[in-house]
Amino acid sequence: METRRRVINADLIKTLSSLGCVILKDELLSKHCSFKIGGRADFFIEIPNEQSLLEFLKNIEGYKFYVLGSGTNVLFSDEGYRGAIVSLAGQFKEISVCGKEIFCGSAAPISNVLNASLRYNLTGLECAAGIPGTVGGAVCGNAGSKDRWIGSVVRNVKVYKGLKKEVIDKKKIIFSYRKSNLANCIVTGVSFVLKKDTKNDSLSVVSDNIKRRLESQFLNAPSAGSIFKNPDGYSAGKLIEEVGLKGTYSGGAQISKLHGNFIINTGGASSKDVVFLVELVKEKVKEKFNLALETEIKIIK
Ligand SMILES: Cc1cc2nc3c(=O)[nH]c(=O)nc-3n(C[C@H](O)[C@H](O)[C@H](O)COP(=O)(O)OP(=O)(O)OC[C@H]3O[C@@H](n4cnc5c(N)ncnc54)[C@H](O)[C@@H]3O)c2cc1C
Structure with missing residues (x-):
């Protein structure tokens, strides 16, 4: 069933504001994502605590909404x-931090959680080194590097499913490559369980990961990280390079010359420019390798 649009009424705005929410009308979304692309949302609502989240959820039935982390994996x-x-x-x-466990709110930057783990001499989160975004975004999308994922150190996740609050144990969460089954929940908190870093090598693993990233990714221009998932046994970046699309422009968007799986906003790119390149890549890779690339970024309309 199509979700019908309903205007957030003045009473709800007043109630949410009195509970500390910041409510912005007709907010430009390009200000809230790493791609720096996007038109205006009817409302952009910052929710500071569970009481106001619950109030929002109680009153929002029938209204379309989307939970954002820090917008580093969206278009x-x-x-x-x-x-x-x-x-x-x-x-x-x-x-x-308590012993080997780290409890965090879902809006905590994943880099702050990694720093806390290093401060307490804990190991397990090194795969998050250099990944921008929040804990919520990282856990929902099982962020990580080629062979290590954040889901492997999750103990449990606090969520709202509609108005129902739940703590989901790791055993019930399905983490796979850049995916989890948390997509229909609002994640409010995550508990990570780590190990003592007896070898004292976490810091060097973190700096190696960051160095590798700096060498292979063009981090100065706005982007949303890898656009496509790597198909089983292949590197999406290499496939894009082999079809000769590195450096290709569409308007202000360009397939990075450094990393084929990155599209960068060179200035004034529109979502249409990016979508054009996404479709072009899919078409050429299908044509040459008979492989169907799947997007890693979430396209939000
Ligand atoms: C330069 C660059 C490099 C990157 N490198 C990597 C990398 O190496 N590995 C990697 O995995 N990713 C990488 N990314 C992608 C991105 O940083 C990660 O996917 C990150 O975990 C997204 O977090 P976010 O808070 O920005 O989520 P968003 O982009 O805001 O959201 C992503 C998805 O998570 C959902 N979500 C976010 N928070 C919640 C919540 N609290 N409850 C429910 N749903 C929620 C959103 O609805 C959306 O579907 C990179 C991105 C950039 C820009």
Whole structure:
């Protein structure tokens, strides 16, 4: 069934504001994603704590909304978003460490969680080194490097499914390559269970990971990281290089010359420019290798 659009009424805006929410009307989404692309959302709502999240959820039935982390793996449409983009903030950014466990709100930057683990001499989160974004985004998309994923150190995840609050144990979460079965939940917190770094080598693994990233990715221009998932046994970047598309432009968007799986916004790129390149890559890779590339980024309309 199509979700019907309903205007967030003045009473709800007043209630949410009194609970500390920041509500922005007609907010430009290009300000809220690493691609720097996207039109206006009807509402952009920053929710600082569980009380206001629950109030929002109780009153939002029938209204279209989308939970955003820090927008490093998304492409917003030039037409914007008819509904509310929800961003968890405040209390949801807290991090605490107890023994080998780290508890964090889903809006905590994953880099802060990694830093906390290093401070407490804990190992397990090194695969997150240099990955931008929040804990919520990382866990929902099982972020990581080629062979290590963040899901492997999750103990449990706190979520809302509709109005129901749940703690989902790791055993019930299916983590696979850049995917989890948490897609229909609002993740509010994550507990990671790590190991003591007895060899004292976490820091060098982290700096190696960051060095590798700096060498292979063009990090100065706006992007959303890897556009496509690597098909089994292949590197999407290499396939794109082999079809000769590195450096190709569409308007202000360009397939990176350094890393074929990155599209960068060279200035003023529209979502249409990016989508054009995405479709071109898919077509050429299918034609030459008979492989269907799947996007890793979420395209939000
Ligand atoms: C330069 C660059 C390099 C990158 N390198 C890597 C890499 O090496 N490995 C890797 O895995 N990724 C990489 N990425 C992609 C991105 O950083 C990760 O996917 C990151 O984990 C996304 O986090 P986010 O908070 O920005 O999520 P967003 O982009 O905001 O959201 C991503 C998805 O998660 C959902 N989501 C976010 N928070 C919540 C929540 N609290 N509850 C429910 N759903 C939620 C959103 O709805 C959306 O579907 C890179 C991106 C960039 C720009």
